[in-house]
Amino acid sequence: MKVFEGLKFRRRETAIHRLDPRTKFVVSIVIFTLALVFTELPFLFLLFMGQLPLIYSAKVHREWGRSVRGGLTLTIIIFATNLLVGYFSNGMVITEGLVLYSFSLAFRFIVLMSSFSIFFLTTSPDDLSLALQQSHIPYEFCFAFTTAIRFVPVLANEAQTIMDAQKSRGLELEKGNFLKRIRNFIPILIPLIVGAIRRSLELAEAMESRAFGAKKERTSLYLLRMRMSDWGALAASGLVLASALYIRYFVGLSRLPLT
Amino acid sequence: MVVLTGPSGCGKTTLCRCFNGLIPNFYGGELLGDLVVHDLSVKEHPTSELSQHVGFVFQNPENQLFALSVEKDIAFGLENLAIPRDEMRRRVDWAMDMVGIRSLKDQAPYELSGGQQQRVAIACVLAMQPDLMVLDEPTSFLDPVAAKNLFEVISKLNKELGLTTILVEHRLDLLSTYSTRIIVMDKGKIVSDGAPRDVLASNDVEALGIGLPKVTRLYRMFSEQGLTFDRPIISVDELVQEIRRRAAK
């Protein structure tokens, strides 16, 4: 669950937070792409270090750290899996190269994960929804998206309350064999689902009562505007991407110590 | 300001959902007869149109706030109506000031207390500048102090803006002094309709077993013993005055 800590928005007053969500999305995509394009450890390491100043200036380092620690299990699994696969297919031999390669793949996973972590930690779901809207995605989808996020804490609470209520009627959720445990979740699931349906009906009522669908084109209270800082960030990302791709595909990498 | 009350299942909730067209448009079923709000027949106009004249505040504060910030929620109705941004900004600020929640404007709904959430819901409706506001048991989930505060806000809006208000409620002891008219329903029919004093003091209403304020019950008990009063008593202050008057004699 700690992994998800790295995806939850934190309200802070930083330059990164003030950037347009579309800019941040592009930057994340650039980092993501670069991490995919390169498998060489030094590059990945550079990419990783390059994110750190962004994370620190956004003051979200603690949450980011927590999510990296949360993803450590998966990282280790990736490392071990690749090692084993290489071991068996390489004639039962572990070479230094194989270890380095597995390590760089595992490391790459961390870079990929954290590239979007920055995006989610510094972008409020509201801004996200606005970005989607202004990118001409139909309003219904944006609304469904925001509403889902808005109700996640509510549903989580309700699930907990339902579990408490059923435990108070003698339901033992922690005992019994596998099959029994699955059956024991029915008294939790049904009230949850019925509750969700009831809730969506109430929501629909409220939406209708506020003239949802009255006009084809909606206006919006807030407007996302690209500023100098946004264009600057985009330009910088573009430059980094271009030069990296150039190095990768047009300049030989044999000079550098690799696998 | 009309208070609509009656025992559970009497039809008051159903009736108020007719005012903005949720019945018959959202709920289906059959509607005989007609309901005309602001010259618009409920049967012939969609809720999206009716809701520009009739604002609705629901019982459960949580399920009528969908945005991630108070401001955005209040703007929701205006966005749906394609109101230009400047006008929207004006109205949102005005609604927040009317209800006293300007300081909460960037907070998320789940960060607010029940009373605050209901005030936001009222602001959401107010921003659309309706002619009529309907509130369906808005204090159901609130404690008595928060309920009293909410009634004060509603009463203020009714007096200052002349906003016609229909309030469906059980908590008559807190409300009797705010309303100008009480309608009592039972089993799908209206059984009493008039000034609070007359309605609360009538025999039919007592028989229904709705929650009369205790002071009104005392008034009835004294009346039955032969004491005469100028007018029925519906608040603590009034009874205090009466008692002092007699004690002085």
Add this chain to the structure above:
Amino acid sequence: MIEVKDVYYSYPSGIEALSGVTVTICDREFVAIMGENGAGKSTLVKHFNGILKPSKGQVTVDGVATTKESVAQLSRNVGLVFQNPDHQLFSETVEEEVAFGLRNFGYRDKEIDERTTRVLDLLDLAKYRKASPFILSGGERKRVALASVLAWDPKVVVLDEPTVGQDYRQKERLRQFVLKLNEEDRSVVMVTHDVEFVADCSPRVIVMSHGRIVGDGDADDILTDEALLTKASVLPPQVTQLLWQLSDLGLPRNVLDLNKAKKLLDNVMGVRTGG
């Protein structure tokens, strides 16, 4: 007997909901826990059957610490009826809903049948025995939830906000029912903010505010203590408000009951009460 010893509780989010609460609830007591929303009332009662375990301090039920048993085990003796019945209802029939708890506690079929019949009759739900709980009205669903807890006869019955959403007649019925429960040798604990309802029941009243207990005593004393009620943001009962304003006429300040108030006022109003 439920003993709460200097209990502190903080939610995972960090909010401290209980700040040093100490209280004992004996067998066969009738208690109302009052206070504004957020005072900590529900948080406190959730410690009684172990749903919440104290961050500091201890809660024991009949001498056993709540940390030593599971919620299901503790619920055998402390039955908690939640505020929203829809958080519990999931069965196809009312009968199965009531049987759920009984099955969990290991009762045999014959006894389950008998107990179900008894409790459905008690709460006037016999006619809905084979009906689906989802088609019943709000008040009826609340009664089904209550029935399902009473079925296994817990020594302590805790009701969380039983009057919310109920009309006058339903509350009257509830009041009589609650008094009857108490007469039958059970402890009844009600969490409520409905002061008129509590005034009509006249139990022991515990008032909470900001996670602490700020008042504990007979309803007559607590609900007429103006300073206490103001501090805890609890509205006084109308009858009490009335008599406070007339205290200069020699009327007492500690009366809750409507009929008692009437008798006192008879003299002032010049009513002859016969004979």
